[in-house]
Amino acid sequence: MFRKEIKVLDCTIRDGGLINNYQFSDDFVKAVYRAICEAGVDFIELGKKLSESAEYSRSKFGPWNFCDDDILKRIVDSHDCKVRPAIAVMFDVGRVDISSLKDKKDSPVDMIRTACYVPQIDKGLDLVKRSKDKGYRTSLNIMAVSAAIESELIEALEEVAKVPEVDYLYLVDSYGAFYSEQVSYYLNLYSKYVPKEKLGFHGHNNIQLGYSNTQQAIIDGVNLLDATINGIGRGAGNCCLELLLGFLKNPKFDVRPIFKVIQKEFVPLRKQIEWGYNDIYGISGILNQHPREAMKFRATPETRDNCYDFYEYVTRQDIVAAE
Numbered sequence: 001m002f003r004k005e006i007k008v009l010d011c012t013i014r015d016g017g018l019i020n021n022y023q024f025s026d027d028f029v030k031a032v033y034r035a036i037c038e039a040g041v042d043f044i045e046l047g048k049k050l051s052e053s054a055e056y057s058r059s060k061f062g063p064w065n066f067c068d069d070d071i072l073k074r075i076v077d078s079h080d081c082k083v084r085p086a087i088a089v090m091f092d093v094g095r096v097d098i099s100s101l102k103d104k105k106d107s108p109v110d111m112i113r114t115a116c117y118v119p120q121i122d123k124g125l126d127l128v129k130r131s132k133d134k135g136y137r138t139s140l141n142i143m144a145v146s147a148a149i150e151s152e153l154i155e156a157l158e159e160v161a162k163v164p165e166v167d168y169l170y171l172v173d174s175y176g177a178f179y180s181e182q183v184s185y186y187l188n189l190y191s192k193y194v195p196k197e198k199l200g201f202h203g204h205n206n207i208q209l210g211y212s213n214t215q216q217a218i219i220d221g222v223n224l225l226d227a228t229i230n231g232i233g234r235g236a237g238n239c240c241l242e243l244l245l246g247f248l249k250n251p252k253f254d255v256r257p258i259f260k261v262i263q264k265e266f267v268p269l270r271k272q273i274e275w276g277y278n279d280i281y282g283i284s285g286i287l288n289q290h291p292r293e294a295m296k297f298r299a300t301p302e303t304r305d306n307c308y309d310f311y312e313y314v315t316r317q318d319i320v321a322a323e
Contacts, residue, residue, distance in 0.1 A: 176206025206285025
Protein backbone atom coordinates (compact mmCIF):
# COMPACT_ATOMS: atom_id res chain seq x y z
CA MET A 1 0.00 0.00 0.00
CA PHE A 2 1.62 3.24 -1.14
CA ARG A 3 -0.08 6.61 -1.24
CA LYS A 4 2.21 9.58 -0.76
CA GLU A 5 -0.56 11.70 0.79
CA ILE A 6 -0.81 9.43 3.83
CA LYS A 7 0.59 10.83 7.07
CA VAL A 8 1.17 8.94 10.31
CA LEU A 9 0.69 10.29 13.82
CA ASP A 10 2.40 8.51 16.70
CA CYS A 11 0.43 8.83 19.96
CA THR A 12 2.62 6.49 22.05
CA ILE A 13 3.14 8.87 24.97
CA ARG A 14 -0.41 10.26 25.04
CA ASP A 15 -2.30 6.98 24.71
CA GLY A 16 0.31 4.96 26.60
CA GLY A 17 0.19 7.48 29.42
CA LEU A 18 -3.37 6.40 30.18
CA ILE A 19 -1.88 3.23 31.67
CA ASN A 20 0.53 4.79 34.15
CA ASN A 21 -0.87 8.30 34.73
CA TYR A 22 1.75 9.74 32.38
CA GLN A 23 4.62 8.79 34.66
CA PHE A 24 7.15 8.22 31.87
CA SER A 25 10.74 9.27 32.52
CA ASP A 26 12.39 11.97 30.43
CA ASP A 27 14.83 9.39 29.10
CA PHE A 28 11.99 7.14 27.92
CA VAL A 29 10.19 10.00 26.13
CA LYS A 30 13.45 11.16 24.56
CA ALA A 31 14.06 7.62 23.28
CA VAL A 32 10.57 7.54 21.75
CA TYR A 33 11.05 10.97 20.20
CA ARG A 34 14.39 9.96 18.69
CA ALA A 35 12.88 6.80 17.20
CA ILE A 36 9.96 8.74 15.70
CA CYS A 37 12.37 11.30 14.21
CA GLU A 38 14.61 8.67 12.68
CA ALA A 39 11.66 6.62 11.40
CA GLY A 40 10.35 9.62 9.45
CA VAL A 41 6.94 9.68 11.15
CA ASP A 42 5.00 12.88 10.43
CA PHE A 43 3.49 13.73 13.86
CA ILE A 44 4.21 12.81 17.46
CA GLU A 45 1.67 13.45 20.21
CA LEU A 46 3.59 13.93 23.44
CA GLY A 47 0.66 13.87 25.85
CA LYS A 48 -2.36 15.78 27.05
CA LYS A 49 -2.38 19.47 27.86
CA LEU A 50 -4.78 19.57 30.80
CA SER A 51 -5.11 22.15 33.52
CA GLU A 52 -4.10 21.06 37.00
CA SER A 53 -7.09 20.39 39.25
CA ALA A 54 -8.14 18.35 42.24
CA GLU A 55 -8.89 15.50 39.82
CA TYR A 56 -5.69 15.94 37.82
CA SER A 57 -2.99 16.94 40.28
CA ARG A 58 0.72 16.99 39.53
CA SER A 59 1.28 14.84 42.61
CA LYS A 60 -0.63 11.99 40.94
CA PHE A 61 -0.08 12.61 37.24
CA GLY A 62 3.20 12.93 35.43
CA PRO A 63 4.32 15.87 33.25
CA TRP A 64 2.94 14.39 30.02
CA ASN A 65 -0.58 14.98 31.33
CA PHE A 66 0.12 18.73 31.33
CA CYS A 67 2.73 19.17 28.56
CA ASP A 68 4.21 22.44 29.74
CA ASP A 69 6.12 24.15 26.93
CA ASP A 70 9.46 24.00 28.73
CA ILE A 71 9.17 20.23 29.17
CA LEU A 72 8.21 19.75 25.52
CA LYS A 73 11.12 21.91 24.41
CA ARG A 74 13.47 19.75 26.49
CA ILE A 75 12.35 16.71 24.50
CA VAL A 76 12.43 18.43 21.11
CA ASP A 77 15.92 19.81 21.76
CA SER A 78 17.22 16.37 22.81
CA HIS A 79 17.66 15.16 19.23
CA ASP A 80 18.62 17.03 16.08
CA CYS A 81 16.25 15.73 13.40
CA LYS A 82 16.80 16.31 9.71
CA VAL A 83 13.03 16.63 9.39
CA ARG A 84 11.33 17.18 12.74
CA PRO A 85 7.94 15.57 13.28
CA ALA A 86 5.14 18.01 14.07
CA ILE A 87 4.44 18.12 17.81
CA ALA A 88 0.86 17.46 18.91
CA VAL A 89 -0.89 17.60 22.29
CA MET A 90 -4.48 16.78 23.23
CA PHE A 91 -7.16 18.88 24.89
CA ASP A 92 -10.02 17.20 26.74
CA VAL A 93 -13.20 19.27 26.77
CA GLY A 94 -13.88 20.60 30.26
CA ARG A 95 -10.35 19.92 31.51
CA VAL A 96 -8.34 22.70 29.93
CA ASP A 97 -7.94 26.44 30.45
CA ILE A 98 -7.36 27.61 26.90
CA SER A 99 -6.82 31.19 28.04
CA SER A 100 -3.32 30.11 29.08
CA LEU A 101 -2.48 28.77 25.61
CA LYS A 102 0.39 30.69 24.01
CA ASP A 103 0.48 31.75 20.39
CA LYS A 104 1.94 29.09 18.11
CA LYS A 105 5.01 31.23 17.41
CA ASP A 106 5.91 31.09 21.12
CA SER A 107 5.37 27.35 21.60
CA PRO A 108 7.02 24.08 20.44
CA VAL A 109 3.52 22.67 19.77
CA ASP A 110 2.30 22.49 16.17
CA MET A 111 -1.10 20.80 16.52
CA ILE A 112 -3.86 20.87 19.11
CA ARG A 113 -6.05 17.78 19.08
CA THR A 114 -9.39 18.31 20.80
CA ALA A 115 -11.23 15.27 22.20
CA CYS A 116 -14.94 15.45 22.92
CA TYR A 117 -18.06 13.31 23.00
CA VAL A 118 -21.06 13.91 20.75
CA PRO A 119 -23.03 15.92 23.39
CA GLN A 120 -19.96 18.17 23.86
CA ILE A 121 -19.57 19.07 20.18
CA ASP A 122 -20.21 22.80 20.67
CA LYS A 123 -17.54 23.01 23.37
CA GLY A 124 -15.16 20.94 21.27
CA LEU A 125 -15.59 23.19 18.25
CA ASP A 126 -15.05 26.26 20.42
CA LEU A 127 -11.68 24.86 21.53
CA VAL A 128 -10.80 24.10 17.91
CA LYS A 129 -11.62 27.63 16.78
CA ARG A 130 -9.69 29.21 19.63
CA SER A 131 -6.69 26.95 18.95
CA LYS A 132 -6.76 27.92 15.28
CA ASP A 133 -6.92 31.60 16.28
CA LYS A 134 -3.63 31.04 18.12
CA GLY A 135 -2.04 29.66 14.93
CA TYR A 136 -2.14 25.90 15.54
CA ARG A 137 -3.15 23.08 13.25
CA THR A 138 -6.21 21.38 14.66
CA SER A 139 -8.06 18.11 14.85
CA LEU A 140 -11.39 17.19 16.37
CA ASN A 141 -11.57 13.67 17.78
CA ILE A 142 -15.17 12.63 18.44
CA MET A 143 -15.01 9.90 21.07
CA ALA A 144 -17.07 6.73 21.56
CA VAL A 145 -18.86 6.97 18.21
CA SER A 146 -19.78 3.28 18.40
CA ALA A 147 -22.02 4.07 21.38
CA ALA A 148 -23.51 7.30 20.00
CA ILE A 149 -27.08 7.71 18.77
CA GLU A 150 -26.68 8.17 15.03
CA SER A 151 -29.16 11.02 14.68
CA GLU A 152 -27.25 12.95 17.36
CA LEU A 153 -23.93 12.15 15.64
CA ILE A 154 -25.30 13.51 12.36
CA GLU A 155 -26.36 16.71 14.11
CA ALA A 156 -22.82 17.00 15.49
CA LEU A 157 -21.31 16.46 12.02
CA GLU A 158 -23.58 19.17 10.63
CA GLU A 159 -22.05 21.54 13.19
CA VAL A 160 -18.51 20.41 12.28
CA ALA A 161 -19.21 21.17 8.62
CA LYS A 162 -19.79 24.84 9.55
CA VAL A 163 -16.32 25.22 11.14
CA PRO A 164 -13.49 25.52 8.59
CA GLU A 165 -10.99 25.74 11.45
CA VAL A 166 -11.17 21.93 11.79
CA ASP A 167 -8.11 20.72 9.85
CA TYR A 168 -8.77 17.04 10.58
CA LEU A 169 -11.85 15.21 11.79
CA TYR A 170 -11.16 11.86 13.42
CA LEU A 171 -13.21 8.70 13.46
CA VAL A 172 -12.27 7.23 16.84
CA ASP A 173 -13.01 3.62 17.78
CA SER A 174 -12.77 4.35 21.50
CA TYR A 175 -14.03 0.95 22.65
CA GLY A 176 -12.22 -1.10 20.01
CA ALA A 177 -15.58 -2.50 18.92
CA PHE A 178 -15.66 -1.72 15.19
CA TYR A 179 -15.45 -4.22 12.36
CA SER A 180 -14.18 -3.14 8.95
CA GLU A 181 -17.71 -2.72 7.58
CA GLN A 182 -18.51 -0.27 10.36
CA VAL A 183 -15.31 1.68 9.73
CA SER A 184 -16.36 2.07 6.10
CA TYR A 185 -19.92 2.99 7.06
CA TYR A 186 -18.88 5.75 9.46
CA LEU A 187 -16.16 7.13 7.18
CA ASN A 188 -18.72 7.34 4.39
CA LEU A 189 -21.03 9.20 6.79
CA TYR A 190 -18.26 11.58 7.88
CA SER A 191 -17.29 12.29 4.27
CA LYS A 192 -20.73 13.73 3.62
CA TYR A 193 -19.80 16.61 5.92
CA VAL A 194 -16.00 16.85 5.66
CA PRO A 195 -13.78 16.16 2.61
CA LYS A 196 -12.09 12.76 2.80
CA GLU A 197 -8.64 14.33 2.74
CA LYS A 198 -9.47 15.92 6.12
CA LEU A 199 -10.38 12.62 7.82
CA GLY A 200 -8.28 10.75 10.38
CA PHE A 201 -8.67 7.36 12.04
CA HIS A 202 -7.77 6.16 15.55
CA GLY A 203 -8.34 2.47 16.28
CA HIS A 204 -8.14 0.36 19.43
CA ASN A 205 -7.38 -3.33 19.63
CA ASN A 206 -9.96 -4.80 22.00
CA ILE A 207 -11.08 -7.41 19.46
CA GLN A 208 -7.69 -7.50 17.71
CA LEU A 209 -8.80 -5.36 14.76
CA GLY A 210 -6.94 -2.11 15.44
CA TYR A 211 -4.43 -2.78 12.65
CA SER A 212 -6.87 -4.21 10.10
CA ASN A 213 -9.38 -1.42 10.75
CA THR A 214 -6.61 1.10 10.11
CA GLN A 215 -5.93 -0.67 6.82
CA GLN A 216 -9.63 -0.38 6.00
CA ALA A 217 -9.51 3.35 6.73
CA ILE A 218 -6.66 3.65 4.23
CA ILE A 219 -8.70 1.77 1.61
CA ASP A 220 -11.57 4.18 2.30
CA GLY A 221 -9.36 7.19 1.58
CA VAL A 222 -8.21 8.38 5.03
CA ASN A 223 -4.86 10.18 4.93
CA LEU A 224 -4.05 10.69 8.63
CA LEU A 225 -3.54 7.55 10.70
CA ASP A 226 -2.84 7.09 14.41
CA ALA A 227 -0.66 4.33 15.83
CA THR A 228 1.57 3.62 18.83
CA ILE A 229 4.89 1.88 19.27
CA ASN A 230 4.32 -1.79 20.11
CA GLY A 231 0.59 -0.98 20.24
CA ILE A 232 0.90 0.58 23.71
CA GLY A 233 -2.31 2.16 24.98
CA ARG A 234 -5.08 1.83 27.52
CA GLY A 235 -6.42 -1.70 27.85
CA ALA A 236 -5.86 -3.71 24.68
CA GLY A 237 -3.91 -0.86 23.14
CA ASN A 238 -3.76 0.51 19.62
CA CYS A 239 -2.71 -0.17 16.07
CA CYS A 240 1.02 -1.02 16.14
CA LEU A 241 3.14 1.67 14.53
CA GLU A 242 5.78 -0.83 13.38
CA LEU A 243 3.16 -2.87 11.49
CA LEU A 244 1.59 0.22 9.93
CA LEU A 245 4.91 1.58 8.64
CA GLY A 246 5.69 -1.79 7.10
CA PHE A 247 2.29 -1.87 5.40
CA LEU A 248 2.50 1.61 3.89
CA LYS A 249 5.53 0.82 1.71
CA ASN A 250 6.56 4.47 1.67
CA PRO A 251 10.37 4.81 1.38
CA LYS A 252 10.28 7.92 3.57
CA PHE A 253 9.56 5.65 6.56
CA ASP A 254 12.26 3.52 8.21
CA VAL A 255 10.87 0.97 10.63
CA ARG A 256 14.26 -0.05 12.08
CA PRO A 257 14.43 2.73 14.71
CA ILE A 258 11.00 1.61 15.96
CA PHE A 259 12.12 -1.98 16.43
CA LYS A 260 15.28 -0.70 18.13
CA VAL A 261 13.35 1.34 20.71
CA ILE A 262 10.97 -1.59 21.28
CA GLN A 263 13.89 -3.84 22.09
CA LYS A 264 15.64 -1.33 24.35
CA GLU A 265 12.72 0.40 26.06
CA PHE A 266 9.38 -1.36 25.56
CA VAL A 267 10.40 -4.93 26.37
CA PRO A 268 11.56 -3.85 29.87
CA LEU A 269 8.47 -1.61 30.24
CA ARG A 270 6.18 -4.61 29.74
CA LYS A 271 7.52 -6.00 33.01
CA GLN A 272 6.17 -2.92 34.82
CA ILE A 273 2.83 -2.17 33.09
CA GLU A 274 0.43 -4.21 30.99
CA TRP A 275 -1.13 -3.50 27.62
CA GLY A 276 -2.35 -5.58 24.69
CA TYR A 277 -5.12 -8.03 23.93
CA ASN A 278 -6.47 -10.55 26.42
CA ASP A 279 -9.88 -12.14 26.91
CA ILE A 280 -11.01 -9.57 29.46
CA TYR A 281 -10.44 -6.69 27.05
CA GLY A 282 -11.91 -8.75 24.23
CA ILE A 283 -15.18 -9.01 26.13
CA SER A 284 -15.39 -5.24 26.58
CA GLY A 285 -14.87 -4.86 22.82
CA ILE A 286 -17.49 -7.47 21.93
CA LEU A 287 -20.00 -5.72 24.18
CA ASN A 288 -19.03 -2.24 22.92
CA GLN A 289 -18.22 -1.04 26.43
CA HIS A 290 -15.63 1.31 27.84
CA PRO A 291 -12.64 -0.74 29.09
CA ARG A 292 -12.73 0.77 32.59
CA GLU A 293 -14.41 -2.29 34.13
CA ALA A 294 -12.00 -4.60 32.32
CA MET A 295 -9.06 -2.62 33.67
CA LYS A 296 -10.40 -3.01 37.21
CA PHE A 297 -10.62 -6.78 36.76
CA ARG A 298 -7.10 -6.97 35.34
CA ALA A 299 -5.74 -4.89 38.21
CA THR A 300 -7.05 -7.35 40.84
CA PRO A 301 -4.89 -10.51 41.16
CA GLU A 302 -7.84 -12.64 42.27
CA THR A 303 -9.91 -11.82 39.16
CA ARG A 304 -7.46 -10.75 36.45
CA ASP A 305 -7.86 -13.93 34.35
CA ASN A 306 -11.49 -14.78 35.20
CA CYS A 307 -13.00 -14.07 31.79
CA TYR A 308 -16.23 -15.98 32.46
CA ASP A 309 -16.77 -14.12 35.73
CA PHE A 310 -16.08 -10.85 33.95
CA TYR A 311 -18.61 -11.59 31.20
CA GLU A 312 -21.27 -12.42 33.76
CA TYR A 313 -20.44 -9.27 35.71
CA VAL A 314 -20.54 -6.77 32.83
CA THR A 315 -23.72 -8.19 31.30
CA ARG A 316 -25.65 -7.51 34.47
CA GLN A 317 -28.32 -4.89 33.81
CA ASP A 318 -26.97 -2.38 36.31
CA ILE A 319 -23.51 -2.44 34.71
CA VAL A 320 -24.90 -2.14 31.18
CA ALA A 321 -27.15 0.74 32.24
CA ALA A 322 -24.19 2.57 33.78
CA GLU A 323 -22.32 2.47 30.48
